[in-house]
Amino acid sequence: MDDRITAGAIVAWRPSLNARIGGLVTASYQSALSSSVALDEAYLTLRPSPGDALRLSGRAGLFYPPISLEHDSSEWSLARSITPSAINSWVAEEVKTAGLELTLRTGLAGRPAGLTVAGFQGNDTSGTLLAFRGWALHDLRATLKSELPLPPVPTMFVGKQAPWTQPVDEVDGRWGVYGRLDLSPADALDLSVFAYDNNGDRTTVVNGQYAWRTRFVQVAARWAPDTRTEVLVQGMQGETSMGRPSEGVNPADIGFQSAFVLVSRDLGDSAITTRLEQFSTDDRSFKARDNNAEHGWSATLAWTRPLRDTLEFVIEGVLVSSDRPDRIRLGTDRRQENFRLTTALRASF
Template sequence: MRFTPPPILLALMTLAGGADGAEWRGLLDVRAVDADANRGFLDGGMGKTRYDAQSPRLSVGQAVLQGDMDVADSISASVVLSAEQQHRGRAVGVREAWLAWSPLPAGAWKTRVKAGFFFPPTSVETDYDSVGWLPKHTVSSAAINSWIGEELRTNGIEWSARRLGRYVDAPYDVGLVAAVFNGNDPTGTLLAWRGWSISDRIGGRNDALLLPNLPSYAPDGPIPAQSRTIHPFREIDGRLGYYYGANLGLGRTLELSSLRYDNLADATAIKDNQWGWRTRFTHLSAVWRPRGEWELAAQAMAGDTMMGRNLVALDFRSWFLLASHPLGPGTATLRYDRFSTREHDHLPTDPNNERGYAVALAYDAPLADHVSLMTEALLVRSDRGARLQIGEAPVQTERSLTLSLRFNW
């Protein structure tokens, strides 16, 4: 069973671009970066950050255009396009493209059906109405959302329902979500052979990612059918995956959510030098806004992934805590990350264990209408034995300082 491909939705938005009611928003992020990492993951290294010591000091970090429109009563459409200097494949990509049906509620329950190519409801670092699924208080995303941004997307249909407490004299809202999707069969490849990252790079629909030059998938290695370039959103085995979850909200004071994800991929399937990876995880998140304008957020993820008949298999874990508070004209934010992978497969010559942590300190301040300046100091320390196979030290400490000038419209 296959879902109608997102290009149809993109074509719809293109035709609707000049229609009455269409709204276009955008973001341009021009940044200066000073980084000391040896070789970043975008250049085939095993660095954890988007930028390394060889990266340009000035660059365009994000260029995003989002179009939203009402197609008919209760039906809306959205498309998100992006461009970047650091890319493989197409310079302009489709981050999201979807249709949504939101019928008028007959009672306390409000429902929505969403179809297309979009992010699962996970991140607590983004605003609901933000452009491009970017973190609102920092330049980089935490490890969990960095991975989701690059290697995981819903290409299918999602149903959600929320019971609004004000209609039943309850102080809280409750919600449910469930989805079926195809694609995402290679999801897990990055965690196994490159590991976690701390980045704001977000993949597009036809994205291509370069793996490190490891001997495991070299032409004479034990997995010769694996290409060094992966396409994370490909469909390989024709199976549907799913996720389901629940959430609870006490106004804006407390928001809790959970999600169970399983792509149900056939781990023995191979297509166009891409393996299927059976990847599943449980995700939990919380946002607490106590008095004093504090915002405290946390996410945690635990799961496993496997390709072949236990040819490559590992458990993965990550969590982070984030605190932000207004300071002067802007907002200061501190985030602490932990991440790890633990292998349990049949290839001792393919080490995939990893552990590490990251600390980000950021400050975001408005400069003028639709213009802001965000600064971020980032430190990432990680231990990954596989780095020895490409001539790198297994333990690395990476630092970067980023100034991000953002124009919104």
């Protein structure tokens, strides 16, 4: 069991330039990641014009795409637990973009609907951690200049891939795109489909940082069966690859999948949340040298208790079980089970 004490903080500035144009700048401190404060997000916002049947909004700058249902508290933070799901842990560390996003909201057959499209750069290395390390559950998030450590890379990448990855990095000069479709077929049900393609040039490498071609699709749902219960569902499937083809395949090429169901219940003076999830990767190249396949599951139980208006206590247990053959190359057991108990005090000002 890990008995370390860690600390984190997010400071936000929300300027308002006029009735429709504003902004957000956040800086974060994460003791488990760095000893300094770093830029987290920074973007201008376009607010919709009141009363319009077609409501246009947007963002321009450095921001997380609208993927996570769990990060719906202020400044892209968590409200129900300490640790996000495997999907959203990966998004937090490897899917931050610098670009322009536009959202159009209207009604469709009398129900709310929305369409979001974006063009972005700065996310070329997305997929590095997922391929070389695998899925992880943690509360870390990439900042503008983050350098996240990698496990020892296979021999074919030694001297080419740096021993770390920079999640926010533009390597090939190409633009990626993503889109999201939202529909609320009932008052208590919100559905969305999200598609992402960073359009990376697999053969470009600069200062040990490769451009990966990473694509995925996600379906998600938020359901409130009653006023005190909330159900969140996310399911993601995609692929990522890099390098110049050899023997007809890319040096690194994996498919990845994950899904979770989260149920949160308001108990009046506290809230309890449980989450079950599955995650996996399928290695498509050179398995005899480094088999990056992985299969696992996780269960999370969290209890949140407000102590006052600006302070809350959270206790969480996370059980993770996974099988990853490449761990043998690193001198550890391929099959591992880990349980982590975490407590937190969260303050807001």
